Amino acid sequence: VWGLRGFASAGVRGARCVGLARRGLASEAAAAATDKLRLNFVVPHKPIKNNELVDMVVVPGASGVMGILPQHAPTVAQLRPGVVAIQYGDRTERYFVSSGFAFIHTDRADVCAVEAIPVEDIDPAAVSKGLSECEATASSAANELAKAEAQIGIDVYHAMQAAITEK
Amino acid sequence: EGEGEGRGKEGRMSVMRGMKLFRAASPVASGTGLVRAGRDGACGAMIKSADAAPEGQQVRWANLKLIRMRMRSVASIGKITKAMKMVAAAKLRSVQRVQEAARPFAGGMGGLFQLMENVKPEQSSEAPKELLIACTSDRGLCGGVNTQVVKNVKGYIGAHPNPSSVKLMLVGDKGRDGLQRSVGSNITTSFKDVFRAPVSFEQACIIAEDIMKQEYDKITLVYNKFKSAIAQEVTQGVVPGLEFMKTHAEVFDEYDFESDMDSAQVFVDLFEFKLATQLYSACLENGTSEQAARMSAMDNATRNAGDMLGRLTLTYNRQRQAVITSELIEIISGAEALKG
Numbered sequence: 371v372w373g374l375r376g377f378a379s380a381g382v383r384g385a386r387c388v389g390l391a392r393r394g395l396a397s398e399a400a401a402a403a404t405d406k407l408r409l410n411f412v413v414p415h416k417p418i419k420n421n422e423l424v425d426m427v428v429v430p431g432a433s434g435v436m437g438i439l440p441q442h443a444p445t446v447a448q449l450r451p452g453v454v455a456i457q458y459g460d461r462t463e464r465y466f467v468s469s470g471f472a473f474i475h476t477d478r479a480d481v482c483a484v485e486a487i488p489v490e491d492i493d494p495a496a497v498s499k500g501l502s503e504c505e506a507t508a509s510s511a512a513n514e515l516a517k518a519e520a521q522i523g524i525d526v527y528h529a530m531q532a533a534i535t536e537k
Numbered sequence: 538e539g540e541g542e543g544r545g546k547e548g549r550m551s552v553m554r555g556m557k558l559f560r561a562a563s564p565v566a567s568g569t570g571l572v573r574a575g576r577d578g579a580c581g582a583m584i585k586s587a588d589a590a591p592e593g594q595q596v597r598w599a600n601l602k603l604i605r606m607r608m609r610s611v612a613s614i615g616k617i618t619k620a621m622k623m624v625a626a627a628k629l630r631s632v633q634r635v636q637e638a639a640r641p642f643a644g645g646m647g648g649l650f651q652l653m654e655n656v657k658p659e660q661s662s663e664a665p666k667e668l669l670i671a672c673t674s675d676r677g678l679c680g681g682v683n684t685q686v687v688k689n690v691k692g693y694i695g696a697h698p699n700p701s702s703v704k705l706m707l708v709g710d711k712g713r714d715g716l717q718r719s720v721g722s723n724i725t726t727s728f729k730d731v732f733r734a735p736v737s738f739e740q741a742c743i744i745a746e747d748i749m750k751q752e753y754d755k756i757t758l759v760y761n762k763f764k765s766a767i768a769q770e771v772t773q774g775v776v777p778g779l780e781f782m783k784t785h786a787e788v789f790d791e792y793d794f795e796s797d798m799d800s801a802q803v804f805v806d807l808f809e810f811k812l813a814t815q816l817y818s819a820c821l822e823n824g825t826s827e828q829a830a831r832m833s834a835m836d837n838a839t840r841n842a843g844d845m846l847g848r849l850t851l852t853y854n855r856q857r858q859a860v861i862t863s864e865l866i867e868i869i870s871g872a873e874a875l876k877g
Binding site: 410412413414415416417420431432433434436443444445446447448450470471473474475480481482484 | 635638639641642644645646648649737738741789791792793794795796797798803806807810814817
């Protein structure tokens with residue numbers, strides 16, 4: 371019994387040591403390889419996430435909602451108004467972005483948005499007010515340009531409403 | 538030179554003449570010059586006692602007053618430049634914070650375009666349409682930053698094989714002063730009041746929209762890069778034009794393009810975004826450089842004002858002592874003359 375217990379504990383200890391050594395030797399490479407995605411989530415006036423290791427990022431691509439996992443193929447994705455969801459393990463952080471581009475390189479993902487705010491910070495009352503203002507402007511627009519600008523506003527506000535309710 | 542009451546008026550007139558003579562003789566109010574004049578006046582007093590004394594005396598005290606006025610103005614200038622230096626230092630801190638926070642964005646956008654850096658433009662038969670954007674400040678007193686940009690722009694246009702094809706856009710007022718006369722014909726647009734507050738991305742977008750109205754093959758940004766609080770360097774940043782991007786699109790072959798529009802339209806959007814980003818970071822850098830240069834220029838000015846004030850104080854004291862000495866000599870020699 372003692373011998374067995376001794377062997378077992380030694381075996382456990384040995385396995386742990388080997389595991390630690392493996393992690394110590396190649397920690398960075400391991401992080402980049404399969405587990406985590408290196409994410410830069412930036413807006414012009416500040417970096418929201420700088421070189422953070424995350425599990426997955428879901429971005430509102432113009433051709434559809436895209437999920438970005440580690441080792442995604444290199445892509446340039448145009449973003450439309452929607453929610454960028456960043457997943458760490460079991461928690462998710464959601465940010466509403468107005469538009470921008472997502473560049474997925476071989477070793478990292480750069481999400482460059484023109485403007486981004488946490489979904490929790492959106493005020494529903496302000497959104498509905500803005501939406502009705504834009505709709506009024508669109509219907510009474512003088513020229514094509516003003517109409518197009520108002521239409522963009524409507525799209526963004528609709529997306530914001532969807533972001534809040536989708537929670 | 539009359540006598541009695543006449544002396545008063547004529548004495549004053551000759552004081553004016555005397556001041557003019559003194560001013561002509563010693564254009565720089567140096568201490569030694571004034572002292573010499575004072576002594577001569579005193580000697581003159583011994584020979585023509587009653588007549589010369591009033592005018593020599595008046596001139597001496599007048600010069601003292603001039604120096605005192607000068608000292609007061611230099612001191613107030615020193616106070617103003619000191620205040621300007623502190624304001625510039627505070628503004629530098631805030632702009633620098635904005636710039637540091639904005640740097641990751643420029644890095645993120647630049648990541649894709651690094652692939653374009655090694656692509657050489659092919660020689661085309663027609664002259665490429667070029668745009669040169671000169672970033673200068675709105676207000677002066679900021680050291681050499683604006684003259685550096687102006688010099689760089691003039692040199693670029695001067696060395697260009699086809700100067701009239703280069704269109705010039707001015708961001709900031711001060712560029713106009715330097716460039717209006719020499720390359721004024723190249724100027725297409727100018728923006729002012731850009732740098733009143735740290736530039737925002739919306740402002741950069743407005744400028745980018747204006748640029749997009751024309752098709753340019755090559756866009757060059759000339760601005761001051763902020764290296765440190767004492768070093769600001771003129772840099773040229775090149776944004777490859779839209780056509781250039783489209784013709785060399787194979788550098789992006791590795792990347793899939795996801796969009797709900799066709800690839801040409803994506804390029805337009807990408808180009809506009811990139812242009813706005815580069816404008817934004819160039820303007821931030823230039824704004825930071827401007828504040829740093831102003832801070833060091835005002836610091837130098839304050840130090841110079843202090844030095845000048847010190848020299849003037851010494852001159853003043855020397856003159857004051859000379860005046861008192863010569864008055865004493867006059868009085869004592871007069872008393873001696875009366876005694877003897």
